[in-house]
Amino acid sequence: MHIADKTPRNLCIALCVLLAFGTIMPNWFAFLATVSMAKGMVVIGLIVLMRTGLVSFGQGLYYCLGGYTVGIAGKYLGITDAVGILFVSAFVAGCVGALLGLLLCRYREIFFAMLTMALSMILFGMLVKSDMLGSTDGFNVAHPTLLGWNPGPEGLSIMIYSLACLIAFLIVFFVHRYFQSGMGFAGESIRENEIRVEYLGISPRRVIFYKYVLAAILAAIGGSLTALVAGHVDPEMAYWTTSGEFVFVALLGGTGHVVAAFIGAFLYELIRTLAFDLTPYTWQMILGITLLMVILFLPKGLWSLLTAYKTGRG
Amino acid sequence: METILVILIDGVVYSSWLFIVATGLTLVYGVMKILNMAHGSLYAIGAYSAASMVGWYFSAGYVPWGSYLVFLGAAVGAGALAGLLIERGVLRIMYGRDEVIMILVTYGVLLILEDVIKLIWGVDAYFAYQPYSLVGRTKLLGITFANYDFLLIAAAVSIGLMLWAGLNRTRQGKLLRAVIHDREISMAMGINVKRTFLVTFILGSSLGALAGGLTAPALSVVPGIGVEVAILAFAVVVIGGLGSVGGAAVGALMVGICRALAVHTFPQAELFVIYGVMALVLMIRPQGLFVSTTARKI
Numbered sequence: 036m037h038i039a040d041k042t043p044r045n046l047c048i049a050l051c052v053l054l055a056f057g058t059i060m061p062n063w064f065a066f067l068a069t070v071s072m073a074k075g076m077v078v079i080g081l082i083v084l085m086r087t088g089l090v091s092f093g094q095g096l097y098y099c100l101g102g103y104t105v106g107i108a109g110k111y112l113g114i115t116d117a118v119g120i121l122f123v124s125a126f127v128a129g130c131v132g133a134l135l136g137l138l139l140c141r142y143r144e145i146f147f148a149m150l151t152m153a154l155s156m157i158l159f160g161m162l163v164k165s166d167m168l169g170s171t172d173g174f175n176v177a178h179p180t181l182l183g184w185n186p187g188p189e190g191l192s193i194m195i196y197s198l199a200c201l202i203a204f205l206i207v208f209f210v211h212r213y214f215q216s217g218m219g220f221a222g223e224s225i226r227e228n229e230i231r232v233e234y235l236g237i238s239p240r241r242v243i244f245y246k247y248v249l250a251a252i253l254a255a256i257g258g259s260l261t262a263l264v265a266g267h268v269d270p271e272m273a274y275w276t277t278s279g280e281f282v283f284v285a286l287l288g289g290t291g292h293v294v295a296a297f298i299g300a301f302l303y304e305l306i307r308t309l310a311f312d313l314t315p316y317t318w319q320m321i322l323g324i325t326l327l328m329v330i331l332f333l334p335k336g337l338w339s340l341l342t343a344y345k346t347g348r349g
Numbered sequence: 350m351e352t353i354l355v356i357l358i359d360g361v362v363y364s365s366w367l368f369i370v371a372t373g374l375t376l377v378y379g380v381m382k383i384l385n386m387a388h389g390s391l392y393a394i395g396a397y398s399a400a401s402m403v404g405w406y407f408s409a410g411y412v413p414w415g416s417y418l419v420f421l422g423a424a425v426g427a428g429a430l431a432g433l434l435i436e437r438g439v440l441r442i443m444y445g446r447d448e449v450i451m452i453l454v455t456y457g458v459l460l461i462l463e464d465v466i467k468l469i470w471g472v473d474a475y476f477a478y479q480p481y482s483l484v485g486r487t488k489l490l491g492i493t494f495a496n497y498d499f500l501l502i503a504a505a506v507s508i509g510l511m512l513w514a515g516l517n518r519t520r521q522g523k524l525l526r527a528v529i530h531d532r533e534i535s536m537a538m539g540i541n542v543k544r545t546f547l548v549t550f551i552l553g554s555s556l557g558a559l560a561g562g563l564t565a566p567a568l569s570v571v572p573g574i575g576v577e578v579a580i581l582a583f584a585v586v587v588i589g590g591l592g593s594v595g596g597a598a599v600g601a602l603m604v605g606i607c608r609a610l611a612v613h614t615f616p617q618a619e620l621f622v623i624y625g626v627m628a629l630v631l632m633i634r635p636q637g638l639f640v641s642t643t644a645r646k647i
Contacts, residue, residue: 090449090452092452138632141635142631142635144449145448145449145452145591146587146631146635148449148452149384149587149631150631152580152583153584153587153624153627153628153631154628156580156620156623156624157624157625157628159620160618160620160621160623161621163620164616164617164618164619164620164621165617275580279386279456282453282456283456286453316464316467316468317468319460319464320460320461320463320465322457322460323456323457323458323459323460323461324461326453326454326456326460327439327454327457327458327461330443330446330450330453330454330457331442331443334450
């Protein structure tokens, strides 16, 4: 039986709704939504890897790289165009990812997690000691423009928000297609049994390499958007707790669907913002308890609720 | 010559401290296959307990030398209690899950503990310098070293020896090694694996807390120290090979000496060096230095 994939249709609807909603949105909410979309992109990269059975505890590396590329491009190279900047940081992250991917595609499980973490901590260590880039304080990102249009301080958040919506739409669309492709399914088979995949004539290392590079680019785009909307970058973006946060969000949303990453990221930001406002001293505790609860009761993430509802109805 | 001596002694002191932190982590991993991210928080708990104990002890005006017993006892006690609560309250219901998921479980515990520490001890810095200055200083080839640092080395060596003897020369150690080797077979042979887990986790937590207690007099105890320590301990443990106590010792020495070398010759590279060494070792030996590679199963 052929089940029609409604995702593209639903995505188009979601994009229109989000863009329309953006015009009436208060600034603080636009900020929250943009940040969660940016983080959602990083998490999609993580989901791509997790479907292959690999958990990276070092996506902060590319998140930070993307952010710093934006900062450096604006400060030293004079590139302030938001779209151009995104391409530059995606390219930089792609190159770094391709280089490190050659090494990392040999590793699995806990060693993959630990090595990715070490690599992101190397970047953190370098940034903390580099006075030119503001050391531990980081530096401010230049005011971005969009294709020659300068929106000014008021229009900035809405501009970045719309840009983020569009990019998120494109990413979800293509990664969703990717999951339905041969490469996407190869990833899942590698998670189930790598040696049998080899028997079938597919090189798991090559599959993992491409997935790693893809995840790197996605994380860099997320980092760039965060830098653009926050107007500031600091080495904390590469710290291991940032990477841990992404894994947390991936688990919260679940790896069942690409959109789950955005739902997870938005909920995470919402919980964090609310918890921070209501109980400034115990917000981490609330997050920790949430994480444990999700692992205990929803091991496949929030998305599993939806699939359970669908199968229950069908 | 003097620089070499300073580098060597600094390096060994730092390594001893790293070893004490990392050995608890590697022990827990070896037995339970859990890479405990909350290990740094246990370290912080030990440091805070020790620091507040030292403050209380010296303001009460007892014999100064007794303070060592009190603050180290407090650190170990707090670590053991926290370990017991974590194992019973959280880990026990999570056993059997994937290794990577278990990392996330301990990440959740880490988030919770960070706030628990803030709730108990507040956000102010604690100072417990008295035990540090009590033992005085030594002059060696014209350079002054704090004697407390030498005590740290002695502590690391004795902890290492005790662990080695405990694992290799006692009945309990043999049972533990059986569990490390094959959990299911040891269960079938009548070893109480769940109790072994509990004991191991308490032991590992106490070691982490003891490391915190030992370093509390040498620095100011502030929020967030645990998070930094955890990642250092990971590096050490991964270099040596997860689950290997001997590996932790070698890893600690490598990281310690390299860091001291960097600090005294090229300080910009301090953090870089630690993870650089880790990445380099993993590139050459993916499983760490002291763990043999396992065969792949279909």
